[in-house]
Amino acid sequence: MNRLWKVLSLLLIAVFLLTACAAPAPPAAAPAEEAAPAAEEAAPAASEGAMEEGVDMVLLPKFLGILVFDQAHQGAQEAHEEIGNPGKLEFLGPTPENSVQGQIEIVTTAATQGMDAIMISNNAGDQIVPAAKAAKEAGMTVVTWDSPIPSAEGEDFFVAQVDFDETGKVMADMALDILGEDGGKLAILSASPDAANQNAWNAAFQDVLANDPKYANLELVDLVYGNDQSEDSYNQALALVDKYPDLELIMAPTTVGIAAAAKAMQDEGLCDKVKVSGLGLPAEMVSYTLNGCAPEFALWSFKDLGYLTYYVTYLLATGQIEAKEGQTFEAGRMGSYTIEKDPTRDSGLRVLMGPFTVYTAENVEEAAK
Amino acid sequence: MWSRLGSRLRSWEGLLLGLVVAVIAVNALQTPFYLRLSNQINLFTLSIEKIIVALIMALIIINAEIDLSVASVMGLAACVVAYLHAQGVPVALGVLAGLAVGALAGAFNGYWIAYVGLPSLAVTLAGLIGYRGAARILIEDRSIGGFPDWFNRLGQEPLVGPFPVSLVLFFLLLALMLVVLHRSAFGRYVYAIGNSRDVARYSGVNVNRVKMTLFVASGFISALAGILLAARLGSVRGNTAEGFELDIITMVLLGGVSIFGGSGSLIGVALAILLILNLRNGMSLVNITGNTQTGVIGVLLILSVLGPNWARSLQERLQRSRRQTGGPGDGATRGAVPK
Numbered sequence: 061m062n063r064l065w066k067v068l069s070l071l072l073i074a075v076f077l078l079t080a081c082a083a084p085a086p087p088a089a090a091p092a093e094e095a096a097p098a099a100e101e102a103a104p105a106a107s108e109g110a111m112e113e114g115v116d117m118v119l120l121p122k123f124l125g126i127l128v129f130d131q132a133h134q135g136a137q138e139a140h141e142e143i144g145n146p147g148k149l150e151f152l153g154p155t156p157e158n159s160v161q162g163q164i165e166i167v168t169t170a171a172t173q174g175m176d177a178i179m180i181s182n183n184a185g186d187q188i189v190p191a192a193k194a195a196k197e198a199g200m201t202v203v204t205w206d207s208p209i210p211s212a213e214g215e216d217f218f219v220a221q222v223d224f225d226e227t228g229k230v231m232a233d234m235a236l237d238i239l240g241e242d243g244g245k246l247a248i249l250s251a252s253p254d255a256a257n258q259n260a261w262n263a264a265f266q267d268v269l270a271n272d273p274k275y276a277n278l279e280l281v282d283l284v285y286g287n288d289q290s291e292d293s294y295n296q297a298l299a300l301v302d303k304y305p306d307l308e309l310i311m312a313p314t315t316v317g318i319a320a321a322a323k324a325m326q327d328e329g330l331c332d333k334v335k336v337s338g339l340g341l342p343a344e345m346v347s348y349t350l351n352g353c354a355p356e357f358a359l360w361s362f363k364d365l366g367y368l369t370y371y372v373t374y375l376l377a378t379g380q381i382e383a384k385e386g387q388t389f390e391a392g393r394m395g396s397y398t399i400e401k402d403p404t405r406d407s408g409l410r411v412l413m414g415p416f417t418v419y420t421a422e423n424v425e426e427a428a429k
Numbered sequence: 430m431w432s433r434l435g436s437r438l439r440s441w442e443g444l445l446l447g448l449v450v451a452v453i454a455v456n457a458l459q460t461p462f463y464l465r466l467s468n469q470i471n472l473f474t475l476s477i478e479k480i481i482v483a484l485i486m487a488l489i490i491i492n493a494e495i496d497l498s499v500a501s502v503m504g505l506a507a508c509v510v511a512y513l514h515a516q517g518v519p520v521a522l523g524v525l526a527g528l529a530v531g532a533l534a535g536a537f538n539g540y541w542i543a544y545v546g547l548p549s550l551a552v553t554l555a556g557l558i559g560y561r562g563a564a565r566i567l568i569e570d571r572s573i574g575g576f577p578d579w580f581n582r583l584g585q586e587p588l589v590g591p592f593p594v595s596l597v598l599f600f601l602l603l604a605l606m607l608v609v610l611h612r613s614a615f616g617r618y619v620y621a622i623g624n625s626r627d628v629a630r631y632s633g634v635n636v637n638r639v640k641m642t643l644f645v646a647s648g649f650i651s652a653l654a655g656i657l658l659a660a661r662l663g664s665v666r667g668n669t670a671e672g673f674e675l676d677i678i679t680m681v682l683l684g685g686v687s688i689f690g691g692s693g694s695l696i697g698v699a700l701a702i703l704l705i706l707n708l709r710n711g712m713s714l715v716n717i718t719g720n721t722q723t724g725v726i727g728v729l730l731i732l733s734v735l736g737p738n739w740a741r742s743l744q745e746r747l748q749r750s751r752r753q754t755g756g757p758g759d760g761a762t763r764g765a766v767p768k
Binding site: 123124150152153154155157158160161162164165166168169172173174184185186187189190253254285 | 460462465467468471475570571572574581584585661662663664666672710713714716718719720723
């Protein structure tokens with residue numbers, strides 16, 4: 061028994077240390093516990109008290125470690141400070157290889173913690189629906205941004221970065237610009253088949269190519285998925301080139317995919333033959349744009365998207381607006397917006413941010429700073 | 430030899446129990462949400478499919494084999510249900526087909542391992558790739574959902590008091606496995622074969638049949654878990670359950686089951702499951718993100734391997750110094766020191 065207790069106490073200490081080191085949270089958790097009784101005392105004052113207490117919000121990206129999501133977080137923080145919400149803003153995300161399970165777990169945990177609102181960039185398709193519904197039933201505000209819940213079940217509304225149909229048009233225009241009037245073969249390198257935004261953009265792109273005679277010479281030969289992982293996307297890009305020797309353009313509507321594809325073409329010395337375009341981040345794409353591997357790409361501001369998402373979610377969580385068609389609101393520095401029916405899904409509401417910026421060798425350096 | 434082994438296992442389990450208690454205490458102190466019943470249920474539900482499969486995996490590893498194909502079988506069974514549903518087949522029939530496919534996949538593994546004598550590592554690695562490939566061929570890059578309500582409720586709603594079906598199934602299966610492994614002749618064969626296949630065979634144990642049974646059971650239970658996962662998520666993809674096998678094997682090894690077979694107990698595995706789930710849940714509740722969680726569990730696994738060795742050498746050193754000095758406190762601890 062003696063030995064057992066020694067080992068046990070050692071391991072106990074280890075666990076305590078681990079949880080203590082790993083968590084910058086204990087200081088944050090302690091005030092939360094203290095705040096709880098205080099809130100109970102204040103409760104008789106008014107049910108409006110929720111506003112003064114602050115709204116605890118979670119910003120959930122598809123997963124951690126991607127620059128655009130950090131930018132969205134910055135935008136959300138900016139709005140958090142500007143509004144002066146005394147509640148918490150947590151930026152929590154899963155690991156890339158565990159994205160679906162991790163997102164479901166974070167939504168479920170947020171509901172358990174009594175968080176007031178969660179903002180989801182959904183990477184789990186409709187698999188997130190049961191968790192999102194449960195969170196709403198627990199009284200949470202559930203807003204999606206960047207990528208919606210395809211069926212719209214379980215979400216209040218979706219903050220769309222751009223019009224999803226317009227994305228198809230913008231991609232087609234860039235493709236036409238790069239390939240010229242006589243056209244050529246191109247392929248799509250997308251993120252994951254469960255990313256609703258990607259699917260909508262690809263569908264819109266295919267639709268425009270098929271139906272607008274202007275793009276008749278652009279021949280789409282394949283659609284592959286790199287799962288927003290650099291290595292995966294890199295390999296998929298190379299596989300495309302192998303499979304279609306006369307391929308001239310890889311269109312990647314994902315910031316991870318476009319950078320990986322551009323790097324693949326650069327590494328293989330194929331930039332003269334196969335161009336890369338799509339949606340990319342100026343900071344990651346600047347060298348490829350200047351050396352001609354990716355002469356043209358587009359994006360919107362993720363910082364603004366985070367700001368707008370935070371703002372509208374806060375307004376909804378505090379009851380200042382309702383999630384219904386025609387509701388207008390002011391979102392700080394970004395001005396006035398209206399909640400509308402989402403024309404890109406069968407059901408659901410959206411707030412449309414916009415617009416696109418197209419980057420070329422002329423403006424990319426400035427934007428990358 | 431048996432008694433020494435027994436005491437080592439007992440102390441391992443004692444240690445895990447101590448850790449579980451410690452983690453529960455820390456969690457309860459750190460956040461008021463932890464002890465709520467709904468959180469306690471969520472904590473299981475979020476990993477329920479993995480822990481169901483961990484039970485049968487424990488038997489397989491005690492038997493000195495391994496099944497790397499479990500997660501792929503989970504995915505394949507879920508994809509079979511989804512594919513048939515998309516073809517208009519009633520989901521109830523699809524579930525039966527999924528379970529049958531799982532059992533067949535297990536039988537296929539078992540045939541090569543038990544009757545042909547190939548190593549399970551190689552056979553089930555092939556299974557991991559092959560069954561996943563089959564799942565992806567069925568579903569391609571789609572995501573299939575829209576199952577009938579009864580099926581979704583199976584995974585998402587409390588049906589037995591506050592508990593979802595999957596949790597009840599887990600505890601029933603745990604009880605069943607406890608009896609089978611620790612109270613039946615079959616369980617004794619599992620240990621005997623794990624210790625030495627040859628000795629077991631010469632003692633008249635039908636080694637092949639035991640191994641075959643285990644792998645068929647593994648395929649069937651994995652398929653069941655995969656279908657439960659489909660019900661919980663409400664939709665299925667080609668990569669459903671991908672990568673689960675490592676988490677499952679981690680739980681079993683942390684539970685004190687020797688990777689070389691022949692030793693370990695289901696109580697240890699159950700404690701390891703409790704430890705990992707509670708640790709993850711506690712960290713999530715104080716907003717520690719996925720990367721750190723994975724790191725902490727990795728460190729725990731290393732400690733759990735190093736701990737016993739370290740303790741043994743510490744004990745030997747202490748005994749030696751005590752013998753030399755006859756130091757203070759000797760009288761007080763004498764009763765507690767074994768031998």
